[in-house]
Amino acid sequence: MSEVKAFAAKEVAADLVAISIERRDVTANDVAIDIMYCGVCHSDIHQVANDWGGSKYPIVPGHEIVGEVIDVGDNVSNFKVGDLVGVGCMVDSCQTCDSCKNDLEQFCEEGMTATYNSKDKHLGGRTFGGYSQRVIVDKEFVLRIPTNLDVKAVAPLLCAGITTYSPLNQWNIKKGDKVGVIGLGGLGHMGIKFARALLAETVMITTSEGKKEDAKRLGADSVLISKDAAAMKAHKGSFDFLLNTVPVGHDANPYIELLKVDGTMVFVGAIEPLEPIHGGGLIMGRKRIAGSLIGGIKETQEMLDFCGEHNIVSDVEMIKMNEINTAFKRVKKNDVKYRFVIDMKSLK
Amino acid sequence: MSEVKAFAAKEVAADLVAISIERRDVTANDVAIDIMYCGVCHSDIHQVANDWGGSKYPIVPGHEIVGEVIDVGDNVSNFKVGDLVGVGCMVDSCQTCDSCKNDLEQFCEEGMTATYNSKDKHLGGRTFGGYSQRVIVDKEFVLRIPTNLDVKAVAPLLCAGITTYSPLNQWNIKKGDKVGVIGLGGLGHMGIKFARALLAETVMITTSEGKKEDAKRLGADSVLISKDAAAMKAHKGSFDFLLNTVPVGHDANPYIELLKVDGTMVFVGAIEPLEPIHGGGLIMGRKRIAGSLIGGIKETQEMLDFCGEHNIVSDVEMIKMNEINTAFKRVKKNDVKYRFVIDMKSLK
Secondary structure, eight states, X not given: OEEEEXXXXXXXXXXXXXXXXXXXXXXXXXXXXXXXXXXXXXXXXXXXXXXTSOOOSSBOOOOOEEEXXXXXXXXXXXXXXXXXXXXXXXXXXXXXXXXXXXXXXXXXXXXXXXXXXXXXXXXXXXXXXXXXXXXXXXXXXXXXXXXXXXXXXXXXXXXXXXXXXXXXXXXXXXXTOEEEEEOOSHHHHHHHHHHXXXXXXXXXXXXXXXXXXXXXXHTOSXXXXXXXXXXXXXXXXXXXXXXXOOOSOOOOHHHHHHEEEEEEEEESSOOSBOSOOBHHHHHTTTOEXXXXXXXXXXXXXHHHHHHHHHTOOOOXXXXXXXXXXXXXXXXXXXXXXXXXXXXXXXXX | OEEEEEEEEOSTTOOEEEEEEEEOOOOTTEEEEEEEEEEEOHHHHHHHTTTTSOOOSSBOOOOOEEEEEEEEXXXXXXXXXXXXXXXXXXXXXXXXXXXXXXXXXXXXXTOOEEXXXXXXXXXXXXXXXXXXXXXXXXXXXOEEOOTTSOGXXXXXGGTHXXXXXXXXXXXXXXXXXXXXXXXXXXXXXXXXHHHHXXXXXXXXXXXXXXXXXXXXXXXXXXXXXXXXXXXXXXXXXXXXEEEEOOOSOOOOHHXXXXXXXEEEEEESSOOXXXXXXXXXXXXXXXXXXXXXXXXXXXXXXXXXXHHHHHTOOOOEEEEEGGGHHHHHHHHHTTOSSSEEEEEGGGOO
């Protein structure tokens, strides 16, 4: 074991402060990573605040990790010292259940080991995330980062990226499909980039007129203001697919009306109860709604490779580790375009 | 035009009474059908009561029609006098829009012409349904009935049959899939028969312990009582597919929990608002919910042919035309196993 510096919340909804944590020794299957950058995900804030229950303190958040390999175990042949790698929301799973065998480790029947605030199989206690200098991860949960990308802006791909890429991939979005991305934030801005790269007709759907210009800059072909009843009516029944990134419960019925026959809307943000959905709205046009949660390791690597080919990264604002508490406050106000990334060299 | 006897509601929620209606002359594309049997669908009662709005009186209900061809127009080559045929929920559509070209006439972009209470393109006024002696229908909306089936019990296939067959077909239910049919009524009893014929492991899901024996007689491999929390827990995460035939708004969350990763629940009955669905319940396991509405003409013919091959018909209780008002009252109390069928010879 070794001591590593980290930033943690010591109790519910507390400011993050510098602490020391223990990282395990590198076992035969492990990769040791010197963390260069870590993205700030809204779920970090939820877990620090114990909004979802189950938070155990201290919590070291961070599951959008990019770094350099500094050591590998004896069984590790696919990574070597000096490689640029990433770690996302998971650091382990049973690797034997049907979900794991189907490359859906996020739905491991025994429960995946989350990158932080999850039971630590090695040291006992809880896993600690990427707001720290170093992390030791099983080789099956380490991703390869394409070296042509701006490495600072890669970190959010590990959560925001895969969360939005996976549903577009699962539902086979292709050239010419009309895709709407609902909500322009950390997830939504990645959704636009992916839908555009897949050559879909990409429509940003937002409540806010003020986001129009930015949506177009990010690659949206057009912008639909959801408060504009006439515009919503004009787009009725026209979408093949909707990527719903709204992070809270909401009235999804107006979006269902936008779908074509056999069209699908996938929720990636709203884990709360939705307002009552009209059964008739699904039955007429046999429309589909579904959820999606990050993606498996294989698909995450495919996403990163896709980003390498299409030169896709996140739009980021770099911060130092000791600016994290201000960053949290700004995320809560949606005041970031579109993801904070911590420069981990600032943690000394 | 010719005069035909029929049974109709003359005003909102009124008893049905004998009236005379006009049927058009047989045009070049038409098939004239002497109606032998007509099923009683719950939607007949809703429309007589104007529960969904839009009812225009008099209404002659009936969209589960089986009869014999008595005349055909000059352009009709696929049917001849004496053929046993059926008519379901539609008698016309634009036949040129994308939905119609994709054999989804039920989603015709101009609106399909329903068998009754729909704008009549030929005579003006409204279309009149199958609670009558005769009907004249465009050849593209006439179905061929396999002659090996018990013809009295075929009529409900034209609505209850296709409504339950279509989602199982769309979602590619196959041997070994675990399928739950929620609700045992006119739709549910057909769902069991189809799921069983498709060699799925078929589970009847019902609130009512009293329906166990009948569900097994109809072909269910087992019965899950949805009020039994321990039983529901035991089946958690185990279903590939759920066919939800509950005809009213309800709490669908406990059923979503029954689905496997990537499992799907299709609603065919509930056109009202559902109780709030938890977004997290869809996201964890990326589960899917969808709707389905009857089926297109091509699929309806496939369903009838499938019934011919597998000797599937509805469980019916035969009534005379003048017993219709009592039958309506009994349908409202779920007091029928599982579909009333009117012997149209009784209408004199």
